[in-house]
Amino acid sequence: xxxxxxxxxxxxxxxxxxxxxxxxxxxxxxxxxxxxxxxxxxxxxxxxxxxxxxxxxxxxxxxxxxxxxxxxxxxxxxxxxxxxxxxxxxxxxxxxxxxxxxxxxxxxxxxxxxx
Amino acid sequence: xxxxxxxxxxxxxxxxxxxxxxxxxxxxxxxxxxxxxxxxxxxxxxxxxxxxxxxxxxxxxxxxxxxxxxxxxxxxxxxxxxxxxxxxxxxxxxxxxxxxxxxxxxxxxxxx
Numbered sequence: 001x002x003x004x005x006x007x008x009x010x011x012x013x014x015x016x017x018x019x020x021x022x023x024x025x026x027x028x029x030x031x032x033x034x035x036x037x038x039x040x041x042x043x044x045x046x047x048x049x050x051x052x053x054x055x056x057x058x059x060x061x062x063x064x065x066x067x068x069x070x071x072x073x074x075x076x077x078x079x080x081x082x083x084x085x086x087x088x089x090x091x092x093x094x095x096x097x098x099x100x101x102x103x104x105x106x107x108x109x110x111x112x113x114x115x
Numbered sequence: 116x117x118x119x120x121x122x123x124x125x126x127x128x129x130x131x132x133x134x135x136x137x138x139x140x141x142x143x144x145x146x147x148x149x150x151x152x153x154x155x156x157x158x159x160x161x162x163x164x165x166x167x168x169x170x171x172x173x174x175x176x177x178x179x180x181x182x183x184x185x186x187x188x189x190x191x192x193x194x195x196x197x198x199x200x201x202x203x204x205x206x207x208x209x210x211x212x213x214x215x216x217x218x219x220x221x222x223x224x225x226x227x
Contacts, residue, residue, distance in 0.1 A: 040124065042205060042217040050213065090158055102147055104215060106158035
């Protein structure tokens with residue numbers, strides 16, 4: 001069954017802690033994305049990666065970090081520098097070329113709450 | 116620069132009535148346009164996409180959208196609302212098929 005998995009589904013963090021959100025895809029997609037969703041604000045791009053070992057900042061990268069060591073995996077770390085991390089985090093992937101089309105496919109999301 | 120405006124953060128329709136969700140975009144080049152649906156606490160699911168092949172695009176669950184270049188619009192419609200259509204809908208634009216810009220979303224409520 002091809003798709004995108006995110007774990008955990010719910011995550012609770014104490015202030016001052018770093019946490020890492022997992023995103024894995026088995027769609028053989030080159031590009032992967034992290035978005036943050038807050039009520040009434042749509043989705044905002046945090047980081048994206050178009051190829052292994054390369055990634056770019058999105059619109060709201062401050063307080064976040066990523067790595068892309070494998071094509072299948074794109075973990076997001078929410079650091080203590082992120083002042084308001086409570087949100088719903090969505091991971092997506094996108095294939096390239098005529099075979100895959102150009103739409104992004106989304107995982108089920110991780111809801112992060114800071115206590 | 117690309118951007119999207121969704122008119123109306125909440126839409127309420129009766130079951131069986133027309134659903135109309137409005138989306139206007141700005142783009143410096145011919146854009147790719149998408150509509151996604153999100154059910155509570157879930158990820159986004161693609162409803163349909165415009166990639167310049169045809170101006171009227173049909174998607175899943177009887178949704179369709181029409182690309183109007185002169186109006187820079189990509190409104191989403193469904194002839195007859197069903198209770199299962201209650202969800203949040205997002206319009207998105209991409210100039211180069213690499214990054215998406217999303218609208219703020221429209222929440223649809225369906226009344227019995």
